[in-house]
Amino acid sequence: MPKVITATGKALTYARNIHQEFGAGRTPTPLAKITRKLNILVDYTPLDRELSGMAMIKDGQKLIWVNSLHHPNRQRFTLAHEIGHHVLHEDILQQGVHVDKGVLRRDTVSSAGTEQIEIAANAFASELLVPQTTLKDLIDKEFDLDDNGSIEKLAKKFRISTAAVQFRLMRL
Amino acid sequence: MGHSNIYKHVGNNLATRRNELNLTQSKVAIAAEISRPSLANIEKGNQTITLHQLYKLANALELDDARKLLPAATSTMKLNPTPTTIKIKTTSKNLNDGHRTEVQKVLSMLGKR
Numbered sequence: 710m711p712k713v714i715t716a717t718g719k720a721l722t723y724a725r726n727i728h729q730e731f732g733a734g735r736t737p738t739p740l741a742k743i744t745r746k747l748n749i750l751v752d753y754t755p756l757d758r759e760l761s762g763m764a765m766i767k768d769g770q771k772l773i774w775v776n777s778l779h780h781p782n783r784q785r786f787t788l789a790h791e792i793g794h795h796v797l798h799e800d801i802l803q804q805g806v807h808v809d810k811g812v813l814r815r816d817t818v819s820s821a822g823t824e825q826i827e828i829a830a831n832a833f834a835s836e837l838l839v840p841q842t843t844l845k846d847l848i849d850k851e852f853d854l855d856d857n858g859s860i861e862k863l864a865k866k867f868r869i870s871t872a873a874v875q876f877r878l879m880r881l
Numbered sequence: 882m883g884h885s886n887i888y889k890h891v892g893n894n895l896a897t898r899r900n901e902l903n904l905t906q907s908k909v910a911i912a913a914e915i916s917r918p919s920l921a922n923i924e925k926g927n928q929t930i931t932l933h934q935l936y937k938l939a940n941a942l943e944l945d946d947a948r949k950l951l952p953a954a955t956s957t958m959k960l961n962p963t964p965t966t967i968k969i970k971t972t973s974k975n976l977n978d979g980h981r982t983e984v985q986k987v988l989s990m991l992g993k994r
Contacts, residue, residue: 757983765967767991774987805968808976808984 714797715825717832723796724836737868738838740788744773749795751788753777762787764794765806771795782870786834793833798826835877839867844881854878889926890952891935896924898942898950912941 714720731746732738744751749771756762756776761783763774773791775784787809794807801807809827847866852859860878864871899909910920914937922928923938930938939947969976969984976984 754987756987757980760980760983763984763987767967772991801970805970806984806988808969808971808980810971810976 712800713826715829717829720793720797720829720833721836721841724793724833725840727792727796728837728840732837734840734843736843736866737785738789738840740785740792740837743837744788744792747771747792747795749773749792751775753784759810761809761811762791763806763808764791764802766795766799766802771802780870782864782868782873785838786869786873789834789837790830792837793830794826797829797833801826831876832880835873835880838869838873839863839877844877848881885926887952888923888929891930891950892924892926894950894952895920895938895942898944899924902942904942909938909941913937 714723727743727747728734728738731743741751751773753775755778756774758776758778761776761779765772773788773795775787775791777784779787790809794802794809798807844863847863848854852863860871860874864874867874869877899906906920906924907917910917913920913934915923915934919928920938923930923934935950936947939950942950944950967988969981
């Protein structure tokens, strides 16, 4: 496995493969099962509201912390984002703890350079939570994106925030 | 996070005490109502000892206090050193001191689960 993956396309491929292998195409994505299969220990702990999560590899053990004070849907995105770091950025997590502030903030999403790994982790997370094929299917059959309620319905279906749905739809 | 050291420690205490009394594993195992292979594994720290087994073994080894077989709390901490030297990295530039302290606090819980 390459050491640090920053290419969005590759991040999406990793997410799809993991969803297929461990998620069995289920909606909402069974994140607990996926972390178990990937041998990642997850801890939900209260953190400052500005911090969303952390990831680290300590003595070979993969670890994730999720801010338990955030809304459960936001916690799911954080968890998926941290899983992304473990899958894509193992080398970085070996060097110390990686702390993530609000992962879906616009400045994180749009800025470049050092934040390439965050962009990759976000792409991974959004694909893991809302796989392309599942979303396309839904939009073809049930959802009209011009309908005002559709974002909320999608959020409910995938158990993610409406912000995460909007982020996902940006690369439809 | 690995707690196997605790069991090695307890196993070691059991074996030391048994040798002090010049007892065989078989004799102690019978008195504590466990099998001899189980006792052998417990002494090596390869089997997780249960609380009731601990009391029965303390009894079989003529100890008035089962706690004598346990490692001291402070030595457990030493066996699982708290990671104080972990580097904190973030892609966001402005991780303030309060956040750093909070992260350290969470990390310091690592050895104590």
